[in-house]
Amino acid sequence: MKTNVGSIDRLIRLLLASALFYLGLFPYSGTGLGIGLVVAGGVLLVTGLVGFCGLYSLLGIQTSQPNEQL
Structure with a gap:
């Protein structure tokens, strides 16, 4: 599996995942919205x-540079 998510994109995903986890676990705890936020945060995490996004692969998007790939 090749890496198709760049380092800046990965950082943004991790920051957004932490924000979604916080919102899903504290302010919206126990609601359908809270569960959805935690699931979305888990996918972003x-x-x-991992550095691989299946949707990017399907759409042919690659934000990583050739020297960043493993």
Whole structure:
């Protein structure tokens, strides 16, 4: 699996994931919106840590530079 998410994109995903986790676990805890926010945060967290986004792959988007790929 090639990396298709660049370093700046990964940082943004991780920051956004932490914000969504906070919102889903504290202000909207126990609601459908809270569960949705936690799930969305989880997806962003995984794609940010792994460096691969399946949607980017389907759409042919690549934000990583050739020297960033593993």
